[in-house]
Amino acid sequence: MVLNSSLARAGWRRARKVLTSRAVTALTVPHGVDRYLGLINPLWSVNEVRAVVTDVAHHTPSTVTLTLRPNGNWRGAQAGQHVRLRVDVDGVLRTRCFSVACSAHRADGLIEITAKVNPAGTVSGHLKRTARPGLVVGLSQAEGNFVLPAAVPEHVLLISGGSGVTPVMSILRTLVDRRHTGRITFLHYTAGPGDVVYRDELAATHPGVTVVYPRQHGRFSREQLLRFVPDYAEALSYCCGPPSLMDAVTSLWRAEGIGDRLRVERFTTQGLVPQAGDAVGEVRFTRSGVSARGDGRTLLDQAEAAGLRPDFGCRMGVCHTCTSVKSSGSVRNVLTGTITAEPGEQIQLCVTAPCGDVELDI
Numbered sequence: 001m002v003l004n005s006s007l008a009r010a011g012w013r014r015a016r017k018v019l020t021s022r023a024v025t026a027l028t029v030p031h032g033v034d035r036y037l038g039l040i041n042p043l044w045s046v047n048e049v050r051a052v053v054t055d056v057a058h059h060t061p062s063t064v065t066l067t068l069r070p071n072g073n074w075r076g077a078q079a080g081q082h083v084r085l086r087v088d089v090d091g092v093l094r095t096r097c098f099s100v101a102c103s104a105h106r107a108d109g110l111i112e113i114t115a116k117v118n119p120a121g122t123v124s125g126h127l128k129r130t131a132r133p134g135l136v137v138g139l140s141q142a143e144g145n146f147v148l149p150a151a152v153p154e155h156v157l158l159i160s161g162g163s164g165v166t167p168v169m170s171i172l173r174t175l176v177d178r179r180h181t182g183r184i185t186f187l188h189y190t191a192g193p194g195d196v197v198y199r200d201e202l203a204a205t206h207p208g209v210t211v212v213y214p215r216q217h218g219r220f221s222r223e224q225l226l227r228f229v230p231d232y233a234e235a236l237s238y239c240c241g242p243p244s245l246m247d248a249v250t251s252l253w254r255a256e257g258i259g260d261r262l263r264v265e266r267f268t269t270q271g272l273v274p275q276a277g278d279a280v281g282e283v284r285f286t287r288s289g290v291s292a293r294g295d296g297r298t299l300l301d302q303a304e305a306a307g308l309r310p311d312f313g314c315r316m317g318v319c320h321t322c323t324s325v326k327s328s329g330s331v332r333n334v335l336t337g338t339i340t341a342e343p344g345e346q347i348q349l350c351v352t353a354p355c356g357d358v359e360l361d362i
């Protein structure tokens with residue numbers, strides 16, 4: 001299997017050299033090579049990562065797990081990283097982030113993601129309802145810093161809640177594949193037994209791995225943690241889950257001065273609160289010919305309120321799907337507080353608020 005995929009990769013590298021040559025580029029103007037390759041096989045692309053769904057599993061009523069075979073442009077993922085997945089939803093390409101849930105050492109070259117359905121959302125429900133083997137999706141290369149260090153300490157503590165299980169599962173599977181000789185403690189918060197995507201796999205015992213479902217014993221607290229993981233302060237800890245769980249965990253680690261031993265991955269923010277002082281000026285969306293009074297919210301929210309539909313992915317400044325050109329005016333990054341006024345700069349609409357008159361090229 002590994003030999004096959006190495007041969008395939010070598011063949012792909014040779015084909016890519018031809019396809020990116022000046023002659024082929026000139027012949028395919030104005031559409032570009034990818035447009036023609038896609039007509040022959042939707043998986044083929046000179047630069048883009050595309051993947052075909054090879055398996056679809058519905059482990060719980062509110063999730064869908066997809067196994068994907070990426071094309072030769074895929075460079076692999078470290079445990080805990082995510083991809084931006086592009087999928088056609090009713091004729092519109094939508095992009096959302098999904099953590100790669102499989103081991104970084106999976107030998108067959110396939111990757112796995114699990115999407116939890118957001119009932120008010122667009123992509124997760126679409127995947128649950130319609131994804132079938134053969135569906136082709138676009139992927140980014142793997143991204144993110146929620147990864148293992150080069151030297152993994154003896155004790156790794158994993159804490160997850162709900163769909164936050166995915167990157168943590170990847171770390172667990174990777175450590176098991178590496179035959180990590182230390183201890184791994186996995187606390188998974190879930191609504192109930194029927195809601196655990198990887199329940200059967202987690203029930204299989206591996207030496208050194210302890211899996212606990214602490215929700216039966218109430219919400220996350222220091223007392224609860226001391227009960228299940230008395231030496232948590234010495235572990236390297238990873239946490240991914242709903243904002244309330246993550247806030248409780250990060251507050252505790254910070255209060256105890258061990259914040260540097262905690263890694264976190266957020267799927268969502270609690271909502272970005274507008275600043276009253278930013279409700280000034282006018283926002284002009286020049287390409288659409290629409291204007292609105294600045295109301296202090298992010299430019300993505302204001303564009304949507306004005307009836308525009310700019311593409312977005314994470315709504316929290318991670319995926320860059322909503323990046324657009326600001327032609328003029330001052331804006332504030334609501335995550336960092338940084339104010340910039342450079343004409344023609346690229347800004348992320350979902351985490352940028354206008355400070356006065358702003359012109360956007362959308």
Ligand SMILES: Cc1cc2nc3c(=O)[nH]c(=O)nc-3n(C[C@H](O)[C@H](O)[C@H](O)COP(=O)(O)OP(=O)(O)OC[C@H]3O[C@@H](n4cnc5c(N)ncnc54)[C@H](O)[C@@H]3O)c2cc1C
Pocket residue numbers: 082096097098099100113114115116117118120121122123124125144163166167265266267268304313314315318
């Ligand atoms: C790094 C990272 C990794 C992730 N990994 C996973 C994973 O492994 N599994 C997983 O299930 N999820 C993961 N997510 C979350 C995932 O990317 C999606 O956010 C989630 O699947 C919901 O997408 P959706 O299209 O169904 O919902 P969306 O359409 O994005 O809607 C999400 C929320 O935004 C609100 N919203 C949508 N449109 C508007 C609008 N126009 N105005 C105001 N509010 C609006 C909706 O009401 C809804 O509550 C991850 C996110 C990040 C950032």
